[in-house]
Amino acid sequence: MGGLPEDLTHAWWGGERAVPIAHALDALLGQMDRRLAHEEPVVADTDDLLPLGTGLLPLDRVLGGGVWRGRAVIVEADIEAQATALLSTVARHVPHRCLVDGRDVVAVATGILAGSAGVPEVSVTDARLSEREWAAVVSGLRSLRGRDVSVCSTGSLDALREVAVGAGADVLVVHDTARFGPPAQLGPGLARLARTAGVAVLASATPTEGVPSRADDGVTHLHMHGFDLGGRASLVRPDPDDLLAVAQVDVECLFGIVR
Numbered sequence: 467m468g469g470l471p472e473d474l475t476h477a478w479w480g481g482e483r484a485v486p487i488a489h490a491l492d493a494l495l496g497q498m499d500r501r502l503a504h505e506e507p508v509v510a511d512t513d514d515l516l517p518l519g520t521g522l523l524p525l526d527r528v529l530g531g532g533v534w535r536g537r538a539v540i541v542e543a544d545i546e547a548q549a550t551a552l553l554s555t556v557a558r559h560v561p562h563r564c565l566v567d568g569r570d571v572v573a574v575a576t577g578i579l580a581g582s583a584g585v586p587e588v589s590v591t592d593a594r595l596s597e598r599e600w601a602a603v604v605s606g607l608r609s610l611r612g613r614d615v616s617v618c619s620t621g622s623l624d625a626l627r628e629v630a631v632g633a634g635a636d637v638l639v640v641h642d643t644a645r646f647g648p649p650a651q652l653g654p655g656l657a658r659l660a661r662t663a664g665v666a667v668l669a670s671a672t673p674t675e676g677v678p679s680r681a682d683d684g685v686t687h688l689h690m691h692g693f694d695l696g697g698r699a700s701l702v703r704p705d706p707d708d709l710l711a712v713a714q715v716d717v718e719c720l721f722g723i724v725r
Contacts, residue, residue, distance in 0.1 A: 489621020489645065496624030510536070510664025518637060518666050521559025522724060525552070528701045528713035529686065533637060533666035536684065538656035540643075542673040543690035548699050548717045548724075549670035552690065553639050554581045555724040556668060563614045565635035565665075567626055569642040574617045581722035582606035621645065623655045630663045640669035657684030692717070 517532035526532045533539055543549035554577045557566045568574035580587040583606030585599045595603065616633050620626040623646050630638050638660070643652055652671060660667040661684060673689070689702045703711040717724050 492621035492625035496622040499624060510662060518562050520556045521561055522556055524713040524715045525556065525701065528688065528703050528711050533668055535664055535666050536661045537686065538660045538667035538669060538684060539686045539688055540653060540656065541670045541688045541690050543670060543692065544673070545692040546672065548690055548692050550577060550641065551717050551722045552724045553641060553668060553670055554578055554722045557615055557639050558582055558613070560637050562636035563634055564637045564639060565630055565633045566615065566617045566639045567620055567641065569619060569645060571617045571619045574641065577722050579603065579606055579610065582609050584723065587722060623659050627659045627663045630665050635665050638665045638667045640667065643669050643671050653685040660684065
């Protein structure tokens with residue numbers, strides 16, 4: 467008999483399943499810790515009276531003033547590049563200690579620098595820049611020098627909580643959340659992380675096709691509807707009274723900028 471059908475093997479053994487060993491070890495240590503521990507992680511004090519501003523006024527407006535310690539905001543975007551641009555812009559402008567987590571720290575840093583300089587990410591990655599763009603990158607580096615922003619790459623929410631606490635982060639920005647497990651587990655997991663680490667979490671996720679966002683305790687679901695790539699998008703937050711809070715933002719996805 468021959469081997470398994472090619473389409474079947476590709477469906478399971480696809481290259482996208484490869485993960486850095488550090489991520490696998492994060493997940494393993496998290497499982498071991500949960501099996502050995504007899505107590506839940508200590509819940510941090512999150513009784514702040516005021517939200518934390520994100521540095522992006524349209525986002526603050528639709529969220530009722532900003533993000534809150536002990537709570538998570540999940541941005542579900544039609545166009546992934548727009549969500550990436552939104553989160554990268556917050557990382558560059560939030561007036562609080564910020565930790566940015568992604569699948570690859572160099573890619574995260576590239577996106578932040580490209581947005582700060584206003585040049586395409588691919589140009590920064592390939593170092594193929596015009597004289598004007600090189601000057602913009604230098605200016606972008608200078609503007610980031612005084613920012614209290616850290617980057618990391620973790621493979622489990624348990625590991626991310628420990629890194630966030632160790633970094634003393636106020637706001638945690640999370641890219642590529644699919645690596646943390648099924649969508650149904652993401653909301654409760656991020657809410658628990660925010661609560662136990664005492665941070666405000668802002669994360670992006672791919673909308674579940676045909677399934678409305680579930681109401682997770684401690685989670686605000688924010689929908690980002692794109693009208694065109696590199697053009698206008700709307701941020702929509704459903705509220706308990708079935709009313710909609712809407713803010714319009716201009717998105718330049720090519721440069722990772724939201725304004």
